[in-house]
Amino acid sequence: MSVISLRNVSKSYKGLTLFDNIDLSIEQGKIYGFVGPNGSGKSVLFKMICGFVFPDSGKILVDGLEMGKSKRFPENFGIIIDRPGYIANKTGFQNLKELALIRGKINDDKISETMKIVGLEPQAKQKVKNYSLGMKQKLAIAQSIMEDQKVLILDEAFNALDAESVERIRNLLLSYKEEGRTILITSHNKEDINLLCDHVFRINNHKLESLDR
Numbered sequence: 463m464s465v466i467s468l469r470n471v472s473k474s475y476k477g478l479t480l481f482d483n484i485d486l487s488i489e490q491g492k493i494y495g496f497v498g499p500n501g502s503g504k505s506v507l508f509k510m511i512c513g514f515v516f517p518d519s520g521k522i523l524v525d526g527l528e529m530g531k532s533k534r535f536p537e538n539f540g541i542i543i544d545r546p547g548y549i550a551n552k553t554g555f556q557n558l559k560e561l562a563l564i565r566g567k568i569n570d571d572k573i574s575e576t577m578k579i580v581g582l583e584p585q586a587k588q589k590v591k592n593y594s595l596g597m598k599q600k601l602a603i604a605q606s607i608m609e610d611q612k613v614l615i616l617d618e619a620f621n622a623l624d625a626e627s628v629e630r631i632r633n634l635l636l637s638y639k640e641e642g643r644t645i646l647i648t649s650h651n652k653e654d655i656n657l658l659c660d661h662v663f664r665i666n667n668h669k670l671e672s673l674d675r
């Protein structure tokens with residue numbers, strides 16, 4: 463069974479057609495890349511997959527259950543889409559702790575460990591409002607992975623990261639794939655896509671065009 467499948471999905475905004483009857487099957491343990499110009503619908507596609515936005519027609523199934531009907535939010539998803547909302551006056555650790563309390567799955571040590579993995583200092587007293595762009599991005603990555611989410615939906619996860627951090631996060635994602643996790647990414651950087659992805663789709667003429675050779 464596919465982890466995620468889209469069947470005959472169409473989506474428009476006030477006369478702006480983004481997707482016209484698209485189908486997609488996402489299999490476990492692979493990395494999928496989605497490319498296309500600004501405004502082509504990559505983020506909207508990810509939002510539909512996560513149940514934040516509904517298609518005009520067609521079905522989206524996650525683990526065989528239809529989103530919006532039997533399933534609201536897929537709890538085993540780790541997500542970065544657009545700019546995540548933070549509590550500006552709290553530290554990075556405190557922000558992650560707030561999020562961790564929602565599910566109660568992980569302890570403080572796991573939060574600290576995850577911060578170190580992405581290159582943030584868990585003990586730092588700096589508030590998130592004073593974080594640099596790249597540090598905010600690392601915090602977004604940390605929240606998406608800290609609960610060992612089985613499916614990662616990462617919209618432009620590499621934005622604003624320095625070269626060394628890009629390398630580290632790429633290796634991290636490849637190690638997750640080896641563990642059997644499923645990852646969807648968008649990136650405007652061809653190298654990210656080429657190095658990481660097993661399958662690549664380009665949004666072209668409101669369809670998903672497979673770029674696999």
Ligand SMILES: Nc1ncnc2c1ncn2[C@@H]1O[C@H](COP(=O)(O)OP(=O)(O)OP(=O)(O)O)[C@@H](O)[C@H]1O
Pocket residue numbers: 475478480498499500501502503504505506507
């Ligand atoms: N809630 C909304 N209401 C109206 N239009 C929207 C809405 N959300 C997205 N759009 C439009 O849908 C189109 C696709 O947006 P989307 O953010 O998915 O593009 P993208 O491929 O992710 O672009 P980028 O590469 O810049 O991130 C854009 O023209 C955008 O303005």
Ligand SMILES: [Mg+2]
Pocket residue numbers: 504505506617
């Ligand atoms: Mg986008």
